[in-house]
Amino acid sequence: MKLTRRAFIGTTAAASLSAPLVNAGGHGRPKAVIIGGGAGGATAARYIAKDSKGEIDVTLVEPSRQYYTCFFSNLYLGGFRSMDSIGHSYGTLASEYGINVVHDWAVGIDRGAKTVTLAGGSTLNYDRLILSPGIDFIDGSVPGWDVSSQNAMPHAYKAGSQTELLKRQIESMPQGGVYAMVAPPNPYRCPPGPYERVSMVAHLLKEINPTAKILIADPKPKFSKQGLFEEGWQKHYGGMIERIGPDFGGDNVSVDAGAMTVTIDGSVEKVDVCNVIPAMKAGRICEIAGITEGNWAPVSAHTMQSRIDENIHVLGDASAQGDMPKSGFSANSQAKVAAMAVRGALTGSKVFPAKFSNTCWSLVDTDDGIKVGATYKATDEKIAKVDGFVSKTGEDAALRKATYEESIGWYAGITSDMFG
Amino acid sequence: MKTLLSMAATVLFGVYASVAVAGDPEKGGKVFKKCKACHAVGDGAKNKVGPQLNNIVGNAAGAVEGYKYSKALAAQADAGLIWDEAALSEFLKKPKAYMPGTKMSFSGLKKESDRENVIAYLATFSDTDTLAAVAADEREVTLSDATLSIEGDVAYGEYLASDCQTCHQVSGASDGGVPAIVGWPRVEFVYAMHAYKQKVRPNPVMQMMAGGLGDEEIAALAAYFEGLE
Numbered sequence: 174m175k176l177t178r179r180a181f182i183g184t185t186a187a188a189s190l191s192a193p194l195v196n197a198g199g200h201g202r203p204k205a206v207i208i209g210g211g212a213g214g215a216t217a218a219r220y221i222a223k224d225s226k227g228e229i230d231v232t233l234v235e236p237s238r239q240y241y242t243c244f245f246s247n248l249y250l251g252g253f254r255s256m257d258s259i260g261h262s263y264g265t266l267a268s269e270y271g272i273n274v275v276h277d278w279a280v281g282i283d284r285g286a287k288t289v290t291l292a293g294g295s296t297l298n299y300d301r302l303i304l305s306p307g308i309d310f311i312d313g314s315v316p317g318w319d320v321s322s323q324n325a326m327p328h329a330y331k332a333g334s335q336t337e338l339l340k341r342q343i344e345s346m347p348q349g350g351v352y353a354m355v356a357p358p359n360p361y362r363c364p365p366g367p368y369e370r371v372s373m374v375a376h377l378l379k380e381i382n383p384t385a386k387i388l389i390a391d392p393k394p395k396f397s398k399q400g401l402f403e404e405g406w407q408k409h410y411g412g413m414i415e416r417i418g419p420d421f422g423g424d425n426v427s428v429d430a431g432a433m434t435v436t437i438d439g440s441v442e443k444v445d446v447c448n449v450i451p452a453m454k455a456g457r458i459c460e461i462a463g464i465t466e467g468n469w470a471p472v473s474a475h476t477m478q479s480r481i482d483e484n485i486h487v488l489g490d491a492s493a494q495g496d497m498p499k500s501g502f503s504a505n506s507q508a509k510v511a512a513m514a515v516r517g518a519l520t521g522s523k524v525f526p527a528k529f530s531n532t533c534w535s536l537v538d539t540d541d542g543i544k545v546g547a548t549y550k551a552t553d554e555k556i557a558k559v560d561g562f563v564s565k566t567g568e569d570a571a572l573r574k575a576t577y578e579e580s581i582g583w584y585a586g587i588t589s590d591m592f593g
Numbered sequence: 594m595k596t597l598l599s600m601a602a603t604v605l606f607g608v609y610a611s612v613a614v615a616g617d618p619e620k621g622g623k624v625f626k627k628c629k630a631c632h633a634v635g636d637g638a639k640n641k642v643g644p645q646l647n648n649i650v651g652n653a654a655g656a657v658e659g660y661k662y663s664k665a666l667a668a669q670a671d672a673g674l675i676w677d678e679a680a681l682s683e684f685l686k687k688p689k690a691y692m693p694g695t696k697m698s699f700s701g702l703k704k705e706s707d708r709e710n711v712i713a714y715l716a717t718f719s720d721t722d723t724l725a726a727v728a729a730d731e732r733e734v735t736l737s738d739a740t741l742s743i744e745g746d747v748a749y750g751e752y753l754a755s756d757c758q759t760c761h762q763v764s765g766a767s768d769g770g771v772p773a774i775v776g777w778p779r780v781e782f783v784y785a786m787h788a789y790k791q792k793v794r795p796n797p798v799m800q801m802m803a804g805g806l807g808d809e810e811i812a813a814l815a816a817y818f819e820g821l822e
Contacts, residue, residue: 220755502759509755525752528805530759532798546798548805560804562797575770578700579760579798582771586760 202230203519206289206299208279208458210235210263212242213305213488213504215591220512222270228520232273232297234289237333238262240592243363244501245584246332248536250340251373252380259332265593279306282462284482301515304470305488305504306456307331308362311468314452315355316427325430326447329370330362342446343374349384350445353435355426356391357450360469362490362499364397365545367450369535372402375410376538388444389416390437392424397498398535398545404566405537455491469493474551475527476514477507486511495555496547503531505587510551527551534580540570542577614650614678614713616706621714624707628699630733630785630794634718641781643697649676650712650719661776665694681715682708698772733788741783743812750817753810756802763821775821782815 207218210233218233225231239260248254263274275297281290282302289297310328312319318326329339343352352374356367371387378385387410396402406414417423422438428447435442454460454468464470464479470487471480472494479485488511489504497503510527517524532546547561564576625634631642638645644657655662655670662670669692674680684691685708687701702708754763760771767773774782788794789803790811803811 505759506756513752523748525749528753528756530756530802530805544798546801548801560801562801578770579796581769582767583760583769585766585768586758586762586771589762589764589766590758 202228203300204230204232204298205301205303205515205519206232206234206297207303207305208234208289209305209307209456209488210237210240210274211305211307211489211504212244212501212587212591213490213508214303215240215263215266216505216508217303217305217486217488217512217515218272219266219270219591219593220509221515222266222272224512225516225520225522227271229516230273231271232275232299233263233266234275234277234279234291234297235263236276236278238276241332241336242501242584242588243330243332243366244587246329246336247366247370247373249332249336250329250343250370251376251536253373253536253539256333256337261588261592263592269593279458280461282458284462284485287484299484300519301484301486303486303488303511303515304456304459304462304464304491305508306458306491308453308455308490308499309457310451311454314358315449318355318428318430318449318451322428322430322449325433326428326449328450329448330366330450339446339448340377343377344381346378346382346385346445348382349386350382351386351388351442352378352446353388353390353442353444353448355428355435355447355449355451356389356393356396356423358392358424358452360499361450361453363533364498364500365402365533365535368396368398368402369537370448371414372405372410372535372537375406375413378413379410385413387414388435388442389414390423390426390435391416391418392426394419397533398543398563400566401543401564402535402537405541405543409538409541453490455487459487459491466493474554474556475510477511478514486515495549495552496558497529497531497549497556498533500531500533501587502533502583503529505590506530507556529556532583534576534583536577536580540574540577542573542575542580544576544580614709614716616709616711616713618710618713618717620706621710621712624702624711625714627702628711630788631697631699631781634715638718640778642777642785646715647718650681650716651675651677652719654680663692663694663696665692666696678709678712681712685711696773698767700770732784733793734784734791736784736787740787740808741780743808745779745812745814745816746809747813747816747820749810750813750815753806753814754817757814757818760798765821774818777815777818779812779815779819782818783811786811786814 205221207214218231221229222231242259245254245259266272267274278292279289280292287299327335327339329335425438427436435444455470459465459470464481470491472487472492477486479487488507490499506529516522529549534544536542543564545563548559549556550559632646634646638647640660644660654674654676655666685702688695688697688699761774765773765775786803789799792800
């Protein structure tokens with residue numbers, strides 16, 4: 174069965190599945206299908222629809238009706254944001270931009286026939302396909318943990334119910350208890366993410382459980398903004414946080430979700446909360462499509478086209494593109510380059526040279542924000558870094574507060590850039 | 594320039610100022626540095642991102658010629674708002690709380706003494722007799738006529754602007770520390786971007802973004818954003 178249902182302009186995404194079966198004009202329009210409605214996919218869908226002014230038929234496939242952003246979900250753990258304030262619907266993309274929003278899972282891709290199969294049984298045709306599925310976890314990367322353990326030992330690395338579960342567990346810790354984090358190896362989504370999370374968990378514990386401890390088992394010798402985080406941890410949470418790097422066995426970790434233990438280099442620790450962030454790979458649909466090499470999907474920096482299939486573009490976390498970190502900001506930036514390339518290919522519109530940028534803000538404690546950023550260009554080999562900056566240790570309180578306030582402005586900006 | 598301004602302000606305050614206020618204009622001149630990116634004051638001051646501020650203290654709100662005010666300010670001006678010391682102080686404390694919908698992207702002056710001083714400074718420019726004595730503020734950077742006269746390509750600006758819109762909302766709304774940039778006069782946009790590019794303005798994100806742009810690209814962005822409502 175071919176999927177022909179589409180949202181009436183003016184209806185909400187929530188209503189789109191029950192909308193009547195109509196094909197509102199545009200017979201024979203070229204079709205762009207986007208899989209994944211996060212920072213990459215939602216932005217790409219919006220820019221293609223907006224800039225092609227109806228010349229391209231845009232379908233966005235995303236299982237969730239309400240999308241919770243990974244960025245700022247750590248601030249929910251720290252009590253700085255509500256879960257509602259990081260939730261977004263696809264209503265405006267459907268009603269204002271005429272995007273056909275389909276809430277379903279993509280389960281198959283036939284690259285020869287240029288079709289996508291959905292879990293509900295429908296098939297979508299595409300002229301260009303954009304995959305922006307984010308990450309999946311690598312089975313067995315933390316011995317003792319698999320997705321069936323995620324209720325006992327949450328990853329909370331896809332925002333929403335997992336994040337809420339982790340917060341409830343932290344709030345239920347006994348006084349003086351232990352929160353453990355098994356940090357991921359490189360490369361992974363949001364390089365400052367685990368360390369901002371530790372900061373936010375420490376902020377929460379300082380208020381409700383000041384004698385509690387935080388234990389990080391980390392397979393990496395160093396991490397993003399390390400000096401800035403460690404300075405902040407010392408200043409705000411002195412003595413609460415201990416990080417065990419690979420030199421002390423942080424790369425030799427297993428867990429037991431039944432016994433609630435973490436074993437680091439043979440030494441067994443009983444813990445009260447265990448936040449396991451396993452090793453990552455491209456979202457599974459990339460493997461299904463057969464466009465991965467190793468764990469990720471390699472792309473051309475000029476257009477974000479797959480190196481294996483020029484009719485497919487891959488955005489954000491799932492792509493192997495070069496120097497950009499796997500962040501929401503990066504995915505949003507890459508989406509604009511891909512959207513321009515897709516329009517150019519399908520309608521002949523002008524294509525300008527690719528340009529990329531990224532900034533990652535992190536909150537260490539109340540009004541103590543830090544940031545790191547860079548600009549990038551496309552080379553034949555990869556997305557290559559041009560210029561960058563990072564906050565400095567010892568900055569004054571006013572600058573740190575301004576940095577945090579800037580991140581609030583960015584959050585409002587990027588979410589309106591994604592969801593309209 | 595700074596010395597000249599503050600000296601002049603001190604002298605003028607004692608001799609001419611017709612608007613009686615409590616603060617120290619010399620200290621206010623330093624506080625005003627925070628305002629200078631968007632506001633000019635003094636002889637020949639012109640509207641920038643914000644209106645010029647000659648004769649602001651003690652006068653009717655929304656009265657500067659040639660400046661396009663927000664709907665919020667225009668409505669209050671119609672209702673008879675006068676920028677006396679009390680009203681200015683409340684506004685400057687937290688502009689968006691005092692006047693929801695204001696175009697002024699400024700978080701506010703928390704300290705009462707800062708507000709008193711900056712109002713005292715502005716009051717020295719609120720007596721027409723004194724205006725000629727002080728030169729209008731100079732630009733942060735010097736740009737050649739060639740740079741200033743580039744006719745920006747709006748279509749190219751629209752593409753480049755997608756990079757800006759990750760933080761700056763295309764609707765003109767603003768949150769937190771990221772200002773609205775739609776509808777700015779073209780020349781103000783060009784000066785602001787070059788000030789970041791030359792690292793005269795401090796924000797590292799903007800220094801980096803502007804640093805990657807050539808004169809043509811800045812002109813294209815300026816043309817695009819000027820045309821947005």
